[in-house]
Amino acid sequence: MIEIENLSKDYGPRRAIDNLSFQIDKGEVVGFLGPNGAGKSTTMNILACILPASSGTVRICGHDVFENSLEVRRRIGYLPENPPLYQDMTVVDYLKFTALLRQVPSRGVSAAVDRVLEACSLEDVSGRIIGRLSKGFQQRVGLAQAMIHNPDILILDEPTVGLDPIQIIEIRKLIQKLAEAHTIILSSHILPEITQICRRVIILNEGKIAAVDSLEGLTASLRKGERLFLKVRNSAENIVDQIQNVHGIISAQEEGPGEFRIDAELDSNPQDALANLCLQQSWGIVELRRTALSLEDIFLKLTLEEKVPEA
Amino acid sequence: MKTTWIIAKRDMGSFFASPVFYVIATVFLFLHSFTFLNLLDSFSGQSFQAERFLGAGMSLSLNEMVVEPILFNMAVTLLLMIPVITMRSFSEEKKNKTLVLLLSSPIHLREIILGKFLACTGIVALMMLLSSYSTGFLIWLGEPEINPLLTGYLGVFLMSACFVSLGLLASSLTENQIIAAVISFGLALFLWIVGWGVQEGSGVVGEVVTYVSVLAHLVPMVRGVFDTGDLMYFASFIFFVLFLTYRVLESQRWR
Numbered sequence: 153m154i155e156i157e158n159l160s161k162d163y164g165p166r167r168a169i170d171n172l173s174f175q176i177d178k179g180e181v182v183g184f185l186g187p188n189g190a191g192k193s194t195t196m197n198i199l200a201c202i203l204p205a206s207s208g209t210v211r212i213c214g215h216d217v218f219e220n221s222l223e224v225r226r227r228i229g230y231l232p233e234n235p236p237l238y239q240d241m242t243v244v245d246y247l248k249f250t251a252l253l254r255q256v257p258s259r260g261v262s263a264a265v266d267r268v269l270e271a272c273s274l275e276d277v278s279g280r281i282i283g284r285l286s287k288g289f290q291q292r293v294g295l296a297q298a299m300i301h302n303p304d305i306l307i308l309d310e311p312t313v314g315l316d317p318i319q320i321i322e323i324r325k326l327i328q329k330l331a332e333a334h335t336i337i338l339s340s341h342i343l344p345e346i347t348q349i350c351r352r353v354i355i356l357n358e359g360k361i362a363a364v365d366s367l368e369g370l371t372a373s374l375r376k377g378e379r380l381f382l383k384v385r386n387s388a389e390n391i392v393d394q395i396q397n398v399h400g401i402i403s404a405q406e407e408g409p410g411e412f413r414i415d416a417e418l419d420s421n422p423q424d425a426l427a428n429l430c431l432q433q434s435w436g437i438v439e440l441r442r443t444a445l446s447l448e449d450i451f452l453k454l455t456l457e458e459k460v461p462e463a
Numbered sequence: 464m465k466t467t468w469i470i471a472k473r474d475m476g477s478f479f480a481s482p483v484f485y486v487i488a489t490v491f492l493f494l495h496s497f498t499f500l501n502l503l504d505s506f507s508g509q510s511f512q513a514e515r516f517l518g519a520g521m522s523l524s525l526n527e528m529v530v531e532p533i534l535f536n537m538a539v540t541l542l543l544m545i546p547v548i549t550m551r552s553f554s555e556e557k558k559n560k561t562l563v564l565l566l567s568s569p570i571h572l573r574e575i576i577l578g579k580f581l582a583c584t585g586i587v588a589l590m591m592l593l594s595s596y597s598t599g600f601l602i603w604l605g606e607p608e609i610n611p612l613l614t615g616y617l618g619v620f621l622m623s624a625c626f627v628s629l630g631l632l633a634s635s636l637t638e639n640q641i642i643a644a645v646i647s648f649g650l651a652l653f654l655w656i657v658g659w660g661v662q663e664g665s666g667v668v669g670e671v672v673t674y675v676s677v678l679a680h681l682v683p684m685v686r687g688v689f690d691t692g693d694l695m696y697f698a699s700f701i702f703f704v705l706f707l708t709y710r711v712l713e714s715q716r717w718r
């Protein structure tokens with residue numbers, strides 16, 4: 153349904169997303185999880201044909217987003233981070249306008265509007281001016297707008313951001329209902345939110361994919377360990393064995409002359425022991441550091457807590 | 464084409480829903496009526512004197528003394544007001560992030576631009592229509608020549624369409640409506656005055672500058688000279704500026 157290959161996007165000299173590749177099948181509900189600035193919105197904007205990619209290809213339903221963007225835009229419904237609402241229109245007028253923009257045939261417009269009003273529980277406010285609605289209702293109008301032409305794919309960028317806990321639960325229920333009939337990509341920087349709605353999670357960090365996994369797989373791989381990088385001047389014969397004997401270290405591998413990749417148990421903090429060993433053996437430490445953010449570090453940047461509404 | 468109309472209709476709707484339109488239309492009609500009454504007054508005074516001193520056959524030209532100045536006044540008023548009409552077109556949509564809605568819909572960018580062009584020229588046409596009560600009066604009371612009246616109105620309208628296209632270009636450049644208005648006013652005014660310094664026989668450059676100046680094409684039409692060359696000027700001007708707007712919006716996606 154959605155195939156992304158080697159997708160990159162540069163804003164001037166800044167690389168916002170770097171070489172993303174993944175696929176999403178029909179009917180899947182996929183979560184884009186990542187801290188702020190990870191590149192979630194950028195990726196979604198590219199999928200929605202708002203922004204051209206710097207390199208790489210995106211195919212949606214077999215159509216390239218760049219070459220055949222009209223076909224792609226017919227098939228997607230997009231709720232951007234800031235819902236694109238005309239504050240001076242009534243809910244009904246706005247939805248009629250979006251239906252016509254999305255090429256819903258004139259005869260089908262009022263049926264389509266009624267359908268989304270019902271789906272998003274907006275019937276009671278249908279005649280109100282959008283600018284006077286609460287944030288929660290505005291978000292629902294944004295969702296209604298995305299699904300007005302009954303698209304195959306829904307792209308929802310942080311649909312619950314800025315809402316109060318009760319509104320969040322309502323929107324979430326709505327998305328769960330939609331998931332029965334649509335392929336959905338949903339972004340969030342809140343872990344529990346994704347775990348409740350999505351079966352598969354793509355974790356983005358600093359523009360790169362940190363993990364693609366099911367939820368069970370993620371939690372399993374989460375608490376495994378951390379990785380260190382060690383560089384020494386005088387490499388000895390059995391240095392790897394000696395390193396592996398240090399308490400807490402699972403394995404060590406020579407990556408280059410005097411360079412080692414070391415996997416350690418979580419929270420074992422073997423740095424002190426390692427440094428001691430190097431001093432004793434006069435290997436001469438050049439560098440000792442943790443490499444690449446582990447999944448856990450990324451999770452620490454995410455919002456793990458969730459406000460629970462008072463009962 | 465249908466989408467163009469849908470967008471134009473929404474834009475006009477939001478215009479009529481905001482006080483801006485009513486303020487602009489009221490001020491425009493007030494200024495128009497004021498100049499109209501003044502001109503009419505001085506015309507009747509002068510033609511009364513002319514008849515007394517020069518004999519009954521010698522009537523002054525209603526076209527020259529009332530219609531032409533009224534049309535030029537209208538043109539200047541529109542020059543001042545069109546930037547306010549066009550300033551929101553893209554700036555407001557960018558600021559409120561609603562442009563994303565249009566861009567993510569299965570429609571062409573040119574349909575969006577044409578829709579906004581249509582909406583703004585529609586507003587101007589409506590204002591000109593409201594003001595044409597004065598012309599109705601003239602036809603009822605006197606005997607103005609009809610042809611210069613028609614070409615004159617057409618000329619002012621086409622000039623307005625040029626200014627609208629400039630306004631859209633300015634509005635596509637910025638999120639800030641004030642900046643958009645100032646830029647489009649500057650461009651329009653420049654287009655108006657650019658021919659002023661040109662002397663007769665100042666060579667190719669002079670001819671080019673005169674050709675570009677909007678006045679060089681407006682004046683003959685207001686005087687009743689209908690030339691397809693002038694029509695070509697207006698049409699190609701509008702096309703060119705809308706094309707620039709297209710390129711600006713297209714390039715902004717690439718940043």
Ligand SMILES: Nc1ncnc2c1ncn2[C@@H]1O[C@H](COP(=O)(O)OP(=O)(O)O)[C@@H](O)[C@H]1O
Pocket residue numbers: 163166167168186187188189190191192193194195718
């Ligand atoms: N229009 C832009 N111009 C320059 N940099 C941008 C622009 N939009 C986003 N960025 C940068 O790209 C990175 C990814 O941003 P974004 O996709 O919005 O992340 P997220 O949605 O995950 O918070 C950020 O570092 C951000 O500063």
Ligand SMILES: [Mg+2]
Pocket residue numbers: 189192193194233310
């Ligand atoms: Mg974002």
